[in-house]
Amino acid sequence: MLKIDHISKVFNKGTVNEKQALYDISLNVAKGDFISIIGSNGAGKSTLLNAISGVFPVDEGSIVLDGIDITDMAEHKRSTMIGRLFQDPMKGSAPSMSIEDNLYLASGNNGWFAKITAKDKKEFRERLSLLNMGLEDRMKNPVGLLSGGQRQALTLLMATYHIPKLLLLDEHTAALDPATAEKVLDITKKVVSENNITCLMITHNMQSALELGNRTIMMNDGRIIYDVSGEERTHTTVADLLNLFKEKAGENLTNDRMLLS
Ligand SMILES: Nc1ncnc2c1ncn2[C@@H]1O[C@H](COP(=O)(O)OP(=O)(O)O)[C@@H](O)[C@H]1O
Ligand SMILES: [Mg+2]
Incomplete structure (x- = not known):
């Protein structure tokens, strides 16, 4: 359904602020997949979703959505196929x-x-x-x-x-109080499953990253460092995720939103 092939993104190329936000990312998403994405601050999570929705062009690689190459398609055109929600409740209406x-x-x-x-x-x-x-x-x-x-x-x-062919959620419950966040998450779960929507959801909440959907991806420093689904995922705990992050990234997983919740 969504095929991301070797995409890279460098911001402010050739300046002192040059920052490579995505390194050679490849990702295959099946129709109906509900994938949660976790990772530290600045890992490139939002950049990945922004690349898919066409906020900016990628430097390398290709993005194919439902058989359509959208790599060079304008953002407003992609928006007819891609639904998005952001952290800020003021956006979107x-x-x-x-x-x-x-x-x-x-x-x-x-x-x-x-x-x-x-x-x-x-x-x-x-x-x-x-x-x-x-x-x-x-x-x-x-x-x-x-x-x-x-x-x-x-x-x-x-x-x-x-x-939509694809729904992208970028920490859409992070600005809400815990009870409201849970309610919005429940609604999300319901809408996504009842309509069999293919969905990528960035979350700071490790528990919902494992509970919601069928696959969890961990990002660090512009790369996907862990990708779990199926049987292995059902046995994965929040402690496992934190340990895995430490093992693969060489540091503790810290995300200011995690600390706030
Ligand atoms: N539009 C932009 N211009 C310059 N740098 C950016 C831009 N968007 C993101 N970055 C940088 O790219 C890196 C990844 O950011 P982001 O994808 O927002 O991280 P995350 O969502 O995982 O916290 C960060 O270092 C961030 O400062
Ligand atoms: Mg982000």
Whole structure:
């Protein structure tokens, strides 16, 4: 489904700030795979997802999504196939617009003369009620009034309104309090599994990295240093992950978000 072949990325090439963020990364993702990605600060996790979504071109290598070579495709074009969520709940929805207007945009009905119909509203209401957050009764409220957790849940709904070929989650629960983070994670699990979405999720939470999905990848210094799935993964513990990181990276796994949670 997603085939990443030998991609590399250097930022600020030829300057004192030159930084190689990805070293010759190859990754094969099967359809329906739900992969969690862990690693220390600056490991290149976000850079990997940004490379896939086309925030910047890669220096070397290729990225093929569902048989389409997207290596040189513009970000906005890739966005029709790739859904994304970020850590910041403020990203991904328009604060001054109502919940229903945001969903209307996500549904793709945003032409000049388009108008929300009763049928659209019924559809939005049904989808919102799946979140179990009471948002179906607040469809006229501006999104800016929602809590961080409600907003992330809405953004998830928008990003998956039309099932994307790929869903990229970059620490999308890291800015939420633990209880809300768990709720948003539960919704994520539900939406991803019910729709069989292929998903890459960066997380600082080692436990959810092992519990969610079917494969876990560990990154350090621009490289994938561990990749576990199947039987081996079911026996892997958080302590194992931490030990493995120390063994392979030569230092303890530290991530300021881990320390905050
Ligand atoms: N747009 C950018 N310009 C310059 N350097 C960047 C940029 N994005 C990331 N980097 C650098 O690349 C490295 C990897 O960053 P990132 O992928 O954000 O790490 P992670 O998400 O694993 O914490 C870091 O050293 C970071 O400072
Ligand atoms: Mg990051």
